[in-house]
Amino acid sequence: MTIFPAHAKFKYSWRAYQKRFLDDLDGFLTDRHLHVTAPPGSGKTVLGLEVMLRLNKPTLIVAPTLAVKNQWVQRFCELFLDTETVPDWISTDIKAPGLITVTTYQGIHAASGFPDDEDTEVNRKSSRVSLTEIIKKLQKQKVKTFIFDEAHHLKNAWWRSLMELKASMDPTVVSLTATPPFDVSGSEWQKYMALNGPIDVEISVPELMIEGDLCPHQDLVYFTLPSYEEHRKIEHYHTQAAAFFKEIENDDILLNALENHPVYQQPMEHLDWIYENISSYTSGLIYLHFRKKEIPEIHFEIIGDQDQYIPEFNFFWFEELLDFYLIVDEVNFKNEEEHRVALGNRLKRQGFMEKKAISFFNNKNVSQILNSSIGKLEGIKKITEFEFSVLKEDLKMVILTDFIKKEYLSTDTENNLHLDKIGAIPIFEKLRRENIQNKKIGVLTGSIVIIPISAKDKVDELCYKKGISGISFLPVTYDKNYIQINLTEQIKHDIVHIITEIFQYGYIQVLIGTKALLGEGWDAPKMNTLILASFVSSFVLSNQMRGRVIRVDKDCPQKTGNIWHLVCFDSQSDNGGQDMDILKKRFKTFVGISAEKETSIENNFERLNIKTIEREDQIPLINQESFSLANNRKDLAQRWKSALDKGNILVEEIKIPSGDLMAVTNMKMTYLGKMTSNLSKVMISTVLLFGQDLLLGILKNIQAIDSVKNFSWILFLLGGLGLMAYGLKFYRALRQYLKYKYTAGYIGLIGEVVLKCLIYERIITTSPEKMEVVSSGAKSDSYCYLDGGSHYEKSQFIQVLQEVISKIDNPRYLLKQKAKRFFTNKYIYYPVPEIFARNKKGADLFAKIWSEKIEQSELIFTRTIEGRRILLQLRFQSLLKRNADIEHLHKWTR
Numbered sequence: 101m102t103i104f105p106a107h108a109k110f111k112y113s114w115r116a117y118q119k120r121f122l123d124d125l126d127g128f129l130t131d132r133h134l135h136v137t138a139p140p141g142s143g144k145t146v147l148g149l150e151v152m153l154r155l156n157k158p159t160l161i162v163a164p165t166l167a168v169k170n171q172w173v174q175r176f177c178e179l180f181l182d183t184e185t186v187p188d189w190i191s192t193d194i195k196a197p198g199l200i201t202v203t204t205y206q207g208i209h210a211a212s213g214f215p216d217d218e219d220t221e222v223n224r225k226s227s228r229v230s231l232t233e234i235i236k237k238l239q240k241q242k243v244k245t246f247i248f249d250e251a252h253h254l255k256n257a258w259w260r261s262l263m264e265l266k267a268s269m270d271p272t273v274v275s276l277t278a279t280p281p282f283d284v285s286g287s288e289w290q291k292y293m294a295l296n297g298p299i300d301v302e303i304s305v306p307e308l309m310i311e312g313d314l315c316p317h318q319d320l321v322y323f324t325l326p327s328y329e330e331h332r333k334i335e336h337y338h339t340q341a342a343a344f345f346k347e348i349e350n351d352d353i354l355l356n357a358l359e360n361h362p363v364y365q366q367p368m369e370h371l372d373w374i375y376e377n378i379s380s381y382t383s384g385l386i387y388l389h390f391r392k393k394e395i396p397e398i399h400f401e402i403i404g405d406q407d408q409y410i411p412e413f414n415f416f417w418f419e420e421l422l423d424f425y426l427i428v429d430e431v432n433f434k435n436e437e438e439h440r441v442a443l444g445n446r447l448k449r450q451g452f453m454e455k456k457a458i459s460f461f462n463n464k465n466v467s468q469i470l471n472s473s474i475g476k477l478e479g480i481k482k483i484t485e486f487e488f489s490v491l492k493e494d495l496k497m498v499i500l501t502d503f504i505k506k507e508y509l510s511t512d513t514e515n516n517l518h519l520d521k522i523g524a525i526p527i528f529e530k531l532r533r534e535n536i537q538n539k540k541i542g543v544l545t546g547s548i549v550i551i552p553i554s555a556k557d558k559v560d561e562l563c564y565k566k567g568i569s570g571i572s573f574l575p576v577t578y579d580k581n582y583i584q585i586n587l588t589e590q591i592k593h594d595i596v597h598i599i600t601e602i603f604q605y606g607y608i609q610v611l612i613g614t615k616a617l618l619g620e621g622w623d624a625p626k627m628n629t630l631i632l633a634s635f636v637s638s639f640v641l642s643n644q645m646r647g648r649v650i651r652v653d654k655d656c657p658q659k660t661g662n663i664w665h666l667v668c669f670d671s672q673s674d675n676g677g678q679d680m681d682i683l684k685k686r687f688k689t690f691v692g693i694s695a696e697k698e699t700s701i702e703n704n705f706e707r708l709n710i711k712t713i714e715r716e717d718q719i720p721l722i723n724q725e726s727f728s729l730a731n732n733r734k735d736l737a738q739r740w741k742s743a744l745d746k747g748n749i750l751v752e753e754i755k756i757p758s759g760d761l762m763a764v765t766n767m768k769m770t771y772l773g774k775m776t777s778n779l780s781k782v783m784i785s786t787v788l789l790f791g792q793d794l795l796l797g798i799l800k801n802i803q804a805i806d807s808v809k810n811f812s813w814i815l816f817l818l819g820g821l822g823l824m825a826y827g828l829k830f831y832r833a834l835r836q837y838l839k840y841k842y843t844a845g846y847i848g849l850i851g852e853v854v855l856k857c858l859i860y861e862r863i864i865t866t867s868p869e870k871m872e873v874v875s876s877g878a879k880s881d882s883y884c885y886l887d888g889g890s891h892y893e894k895s896q897f898i899q900v901l902q903e904v905i906s907k908i909d910n911p912r913y914l915l916k917q918k919a920k921r922f923f924t925n926k927y928i929y930y931p932v933p934e935i936f937a938r939n940k941k942g943a944d945l946f947a948k949i950w951s952e953k954i955e956q957s958e959l960i961f962t963r964t965i966e967g968r969r970i971l972l973q974l975r976f977q978s979l980l981k982r983n984a985d986i987e988h989l990h991k992w993t994r
Contacts, residue, residue, distance in 0.1 A: 102156055103199065108180050110150055117311055118147060121301055125154065133297025135275045137891065139305050140647020141314050144276040145175050148247050151274050152200075153180070157244035160271075161202045162262070164250045167596050167622055172202050172249070174597060184566065194234060197241045208234075208265065209258040231261060235268045246271040250278065250644075251296055259291050266295065273297060278644060279689070293892075302891040304750040305650075305691050306701055306992045309740055316736040317650045317661035319692050320726045321683070321710060322483055323669050323719045324475035333469055338672055340450050341460040345418055354425060355391050357436045358384050361429075367402055374402065375968055378975045380424035386410055386417045404973030411980055415460055422447070422458050462678055466670075470679040472522040473668040477530045480631055483664050484610055486727055487629050488537050495539070496603065497629040499527055499612045500645055504545045515578040522633060524548070524612050531610060532579060541582075542608035544599045546617050549585040550576065551599070555607035556583060562598045563591070600624050615645055625651045631664040646690055660733045671716050691750065691990050693736075695729060699743040701750075701992035747992035751874075753885035754898050755987040756847060756905060844877030846954075847884045847905070851875060853949050854901050855886065857936055860945060864893045883989070902986055903933040907978035913943040914970065915950055915957040929974055932959075 114122065121136075128134050134151065138144055149172075152159045163169040173190060177183050191198035194207050208231075246266065266273065275296035308314045326334060348354060363370045363381060374381045382403075389395055390413035400408050411417070425433060426444050433440060447453035451465035480499060488495050505523025509515070515533075519526045528543050528550065535541070543550040551559065556573065563571050568591055576582040587595060596617065603611050604626045615634050630649040649661040665686070670677025687705040694700045694707035710722060851873035858864040864871075871888035886897040908914070911931035918927060930950075936942040947959040962971045 102153075103158065104153055104156070105181070107182075108153060110146065110180055111182055112179070115143065115311060115313055117303060117307065117313070118143060121147065122150065122154075125151065128300040129155075129272065131297060132272045133275070133300075134273070135277075135296045135299045136301045136303075137277050137279075137299055138301075138303035139308060139314070139650075140278050140644060141651035142278075142303055142308055143313070144278070145172060145249070146179060148249070148274055148276050149176050149180060152245055152247060155245045155272055155274075157272070158197075158241050159200050159245040159247060160197070160238060160243050161200065161247040162208065162249065162251075163202065163204055165616075166204060167617060168249060169202050169204050170593060170597070171623065176200070195237070197237050197243065199241070201238075201241075201243070205258050205262070209261045231264060235265060238265075238269060243269060244271050246273045248273065248275045248296060251275050251292065259295065262295060278647060299891050306744055306747070306750055310744055313652060314650045315652045315659045315661055316740045317663060317692070318695075318729065318736060319646075319663045319665060319687070319708065320730050321665050321667055321708060322479045322723055322726060323667050323713070324473060324479040325669055325671075325716060325719065326469065326473050327475055330469050330473055330475070334466060334670060334672060337451065337460075337463075337466055341415070341452065344447075344452070344460070345415065348418065348421070349390075353436060353439045355388075355393075357425070357433055357439075358388060359393065361432050363432075364388070364399075367398055371402070371968070371972070375972050375975075377424070377428055378972065379420050379979055380428050382976060382979055383417045383420035383424055386413050387421050389413075402969075402972065403976040405976070409980075419458050419460060426453075426458070427456050461673065462681075467678045470668040470670055470677050471682075473679075474520050474522070475668055476522055476633060476666045477519060477526060479666055480527055480633060481530055481534055483631055484531060484539070485537060486730070487662065488539055488609070490731055490733070491628065493606065493609070495609045495629065496606070496624070496626045497610045497631065498603075498618065498624070498627050498648065499610065499631040499633055500615045500618060500648075501527060501612070501633040502615060504548060504614060506548055509548070509576075511577055513578055524614055527612050527633065531612075532582070540607060540609045542599065542603065542611045544596065544611055544613040544618065546614070547587065549587060549595055549599060550582055551585065551602065551608065553581055553583050555602050558602055558605060558607050559585070559598060562601055563594075566594055566598075568594060596622065603627075618648070622648060623651070624648065625653045626656070626659075627651075627661070628659055629662045629664070631666070633666055658737075660736045662730050662733070664730075669713060669716070669719060676713060688988070691992070693740055693743055699739050700746065701743045703990040704987070743992065747994050749887075749994070750990055750992050751885045751887065752894050752898055753874075753883045753989050753991060754902055755989050756843070756882045756884075757986070844875045844882040844884070847877070847882050847901075848873050848875030849954050850904055851884050851886070851897070851901055853946070853953050854897060854904065854933070856949050856953075857942075857946050858893075858897060858900065861935065861942065863896055863935065864889060866890065866893060898988060900933045900935060902988075904930055906931075906986060908971070908974040909978070910962075910971070910975075912937040912962060913947075914960040914962055914967070914974075915947055916960050916970075917955050917957045929960075929970065930957075 125134075136144060136147065148161075152161075161169075161172050163172055169192065173186055173192065176190070177186055181187070189199040191201045192203065194201060194203040246269070248262075273296065277296075305314060309316070325331075358364060361384065363373055364384060367374065385395060385399060389410040395408075395410065422443075425436075426440055426447075444453060447458065451463055452458060452460055454464055484497060484499075487497060501522060501524055503521075503523040505521050505525045508517050508519065508521070508523065508525040508529055510517060515529060517529070519530055524543055524545050525548070528541060531539070531541050540552045540554065541550075542552065542555070560571065563569070570588070571591055572586040572588070574584040574586055576584055585591070585595065591598075599608070599611070600622070602608055603624055627649050630646070632645060634645065646663055649663055653659045665683055667683050668677070668679045670679070673680075675681065684705045687707075688703055691701055691703045692707065694702065695709045696707075700707065711718070713719065713722065855864065855868075855871065855873055859868055866889040871886060873884065874887050875882065875884040877883055884901060886894045889897070908929060908931050911934070913932035915930045915932060916927055917930070931937075932943050932946050936946040943959055947957060951957050960970060961967050
């Protein structure tokens with residue numbers, strides 16, 4: 101017997117992958133957890149509702165935002181009950197649960213009474229109801245199904261509330277997410293898994309593209325430049341930074357303070373301090389050398405630098421030095437208190453020091469100038485005009501930004517306020533004032549909603565259908581073509597849905613909103629263009645915002661989506677500035693199609709094939725190339741098909757720059773030397789073995805025939821033994837040389853060690869026969885991934901592999917490997933990954949398998965005096981090298 105109404109059924113046909121998922125549902129639910137990860141647009145909400153019906157128990161649904169909470173109710177009513185009227189057995193109040201109760205994570209936490217400094221106001225209001233009372237009410241309703249939508253949102257305090265709720269109710273947990281938080285710490289990941297269970301089903305963007313469940317889409321970048329005023333401010337920061345640097349070049353108070361610091365006077369007595377503050381210690385040495393002071397030999401012995409190499413004193417070391425002088429060590433610089441305070445205050449006033457962090461170029465002030473550059477307003481206008489010129493009346497564009505900036509509205513008959521900030525209202529004003537194409541523009545935020553006057557009748561009609569009466573409008577005093585909706589309590593809950601419908605019908609062609617309201621969970625399938633005027637770079641939210649435009653539109657099968665990313669380019673920065681850094685980080689969070697002729701599907705910025713910008717005058721040409729690509733929507737579907745045909749699986753792999761693996765070169769040279777040596781010995785043995793006849797002929801002319809024969813047999817025996825011994829050594833050296841000859845092959849061997857250990861520790865439970873470590877590479881980079889296993893297992897493999905080949909920080913155990921080069925012994929060290937280094941048994945296992953598969957190595961415990969000394973030297977070397985980062989890539993491949 102079903103507890104839900106008999107007519108509660110999904111009114112459409114299931115997509116192929118959804119049907120496969122539902123057919124296997126019983127198997128997924130054996131542990132009473134169902135964890136599904138799939139991109140936006142894949143129909144997770146509908147799947148969650150169907151699972152709820154099949155479990156046939158009173159249900160608690162928890163969503164990340166109010167908008168998403170309302171969407172769950174709307175979807176169930178529309179797609180399962182075929183009505184717009186919400187039945188009274190669906191509750192949106194956690195304090196009064198129903199057969200279905202829909203709430204938010206914050207709503208549960210607010211009711212729990214746990215302290216939360218970030219939301220004290222909510223706690224004061226909600227302290228009347230305890231979590232215990234809510235549990236009793238849910239138990240009374242016999243709630244036995246929990247649905248967690250996008251559970252990656254959980255803060256630590258919220259997680260505590262949910263875990264207590266879960267423990268008390270013992271429900272079946274259904275977790276749905278577009279983006280599992282793979283970039284969080286290990287402990288946070290464990291919490292995430294404890295709540296949601298292991299990932300059961302993973303659906304990738306390419307898979308959905310093949311199914312036809314996402315539309316062809318492409319990412320595009322538009323570069324802007326700072327305004328004249330902004331450029332002056334940035335230049336001023338650079339000038340001030342250079343002035344500080346020049347000042348420190350000749351600061352004798354600082355020089356004297358460093359010379360007399362105990363760590364430079366008696367370094368052997370302060371090894372623990374050096375170990376804990378290696379970057380501070382190094383910055384002092386570099387500065388002393390820069391000031392032409394002789395560095396005593398003892399310091400090179402401590403850091404293990406036989407070459408006595410001291411790097412150049414640059415801004416990186418300048419920041420480290422000031423951090424040391426002003427923040428790290430207040431005790432030993434007490435005599436310079438007045439100088440330190442004055443210097444620190446000046447740094448704060450000029451924006452180079454904030455919250456005990458010193459930064460000259462990656463500082464908050466420069467970042468804010470670039471992020472909110474008014475040059476982006478002009479960029480938004482040009483993109484909007486271009487897209488309208490291509491799509492005309494079919495344009496359905498959304499512009500997402502971070503702030504409203506309501507102060508740019510005016511009650512006067514004209515609005516001539518200077519637009520010098522980025523926000524929903526400044527963007528609206530820019531487009532409204534320069535709207536030569538007569539585009540229909542709207543604004544949708546939590547507190548301000550503006551629509552074209554031509555959409556008023558449609559709003560009234562939709563309100564009437566929803567039973568909302570008494571809706572009122574406010575005039576936009578300076579433009580009779582627009583009106584503002586008065587957001588009363590009655591309409592607040594439905595305004596997003598109403599404006600979304602207006603947008604879908606085409607009464608608004610350009611909708612400007614905030615990421616908080618529309619960035620996640622909001623659904624408008626007819627949207628075909630998105631401009632991300634947001635500064636966000638987080639793993640989760642970037643993917644969520646972008647997911648709004650890639651959904652298919654059943655009324656328009658040929659729909660394509662353009663996603664525009666804005667970058668304010670800083671010509672004074674070597675890498676294009678902080679805005680560029682944010683964009684590159686954002687591109688690591690999602691896969692998309694490349695812009696090259698040979699199309700591919702992957703997740704890095706490089707796939708856009710944008711040339712390196714060396715001069716400002718290159719920017720217009722690069723932007724024009726983006727417009728050409730954006731204009732070619734007709735070929736977009738074919739380009740996706742071409743890329744999809746090249747693969748059948750999305751793999752997560754690790755990309756290692758060759759500079760990060762000098763150890764491979766050292767070992768290769770070691771075995772090349774061994775091969776050469778053994779080969780020469782083999783040749784000598786061969787002469788001794790096969791040259792006996794020649795030798796006999798020569799010696800026959802000597803008169804001691806018997807003794808010559810005996811001597812010849814001795815040489816023959818020695819030659820044979822030598823050939824066997826050195827031949828075998830040559831063979832071994834050749835095998836080892838070939839192992840190290842290609843970096844990719846060596847990485848593959850390390851991957852096999854990691855995989856074997858993870859299987860032994862039962863972190864990976866898939867059968868070994870179903871998995872394979874795959875490695876490949878070119879001259880500059882090497883790649884490695886795990887073929888087979890679950891999404892979680894692949895991710896764990898990559899993380900542990902990265903730990904082994906990354907720069908050494910502070911591992912409990914090291915592997916010490918000998919490498920001989922030019923008659924000198926050199927040692928190479930690798931960290932034992934934390935997951936195996938928690939105890940001696942795990943570390944021994946890793947060392948044993950490493951020695952069997954790669955090279956005989958010694959296990960070093962770093963928490964001894966000798967171990968800390970080695971670690972100190974390794975950390976010093978890591979600090980100096982600062983190579984390119986190891987990257988995680990997602991690629992569609994066979």
